[in-house]
Amino acid sequence: MVKIPKSHPRYWSLYYREKIIEGMEKGMTAKAGLIAHGRGEAFDYLIGETTIEPAEKALKAAVAKLLLAEYPVISVNGNVAALVPKETIELAKALNAKLEINLFYRTEDRVKTIAEELRKHDPNVELLGINPTKRIPNLESERGKVDENGIWKADVVVVPLEDGDRTEALVAMGKFIITIDLNPLSRSARMADITIVDNIVRAYPRMIELAKEMKKLPKEELEKIVKEYNNGQILNEVLLHINSRLEKLSKEGVWRKKELST
Template identity: 45%
Template structure:
């Protein structure tokens, strides 16, 4: 039992949940390491959403709203942490939801799809093909899913696939707590924030932005600004903490 008055209560509850999801096969054991790395960067943000990330979430909503064929790509960590938030964003944006895994087995794909469906998402499933030019199992996707998309939301770190999708001419929205990662630096837009905080912000903006606001936000997009602001925020908090 984790005592409710523990200063790291929510973090410990999340870790226990992810460990249980790893035991059941939804999360890969390697995914636990990825979560820990992201949590370390979240400390540097003060475990809260910055003003810069809030603005980036609005731009993400604008990209999804103006997309011809938007897709939300979900891995095991995202499903375990934010299945309900994914369902909410799908309803707000109209995007397809598709499971894409590095540690891929048919059983694991089915587990994650079931978890998302139970949370209220309408998951695009069916026969996958090896369509992306990658040497590992993230190459598997649906021809009428991610392969067809013009905008792909990739929650959590995934550098090589992010790069390939951009090279294919797609706009990639990343949610990544590490502004130094390949994903963050390669994506069209990076929201430097924790996934369960970022997804509702995108969904809210999808529901409130006007068509004109969407066009203006997309036209002004410069991911380097968001990455720089995230770095300044983290460095400032670290410097202040050590004074």
């Protein structure tokens, strides 16, 4: 991976961009994953590259639902494995959830490479989706292949950095779907039951924190958090945040005149 000086003003953005490139070079991330990451970066700029209040509400509702779930499963694709492999495993442990590798551009080599990457952080981690035997109805892509002991059986599924067609198909199956998507206008964001409009590198660590805190809450309080959550309202709040921020920036001005040295 290219070494980026920590003094660079865009250090973290460039660091995670290089992680995606490294993931492609290893064989984990598909070429289309680079495009998806760039699109996400653009929306992260719009929200201000921070976890905004609507995202925090969604994060709490998501963790509450996962803690209440009978059989939660977290889906893993190439971008997730490249960006947050350690955090993905920690989150699954904190929520007592299963992990399943699921890919749109599925090859056995990619599945094997992703599994190897995750096992670097925990050699004993249980990974489903290696040999899927079930298929999501009305989903013809490779992403339709799922593990009968994973997504097929799950009541709640986390599908981060997701394609809209699978989100829609899983909802049609009766699954409760949680997605992490920086684009509030995507089909995944609009189809999911809970949409966390945040960068996954911020969202997963925060979810781990919340899981540890909220495990202590009574079931009734967790149920209240989920019941009071409204995904449509949250997406509206995200759009209002972006609009307000752009209006503010347009008034303040974004161009800084560079003084010429004499």
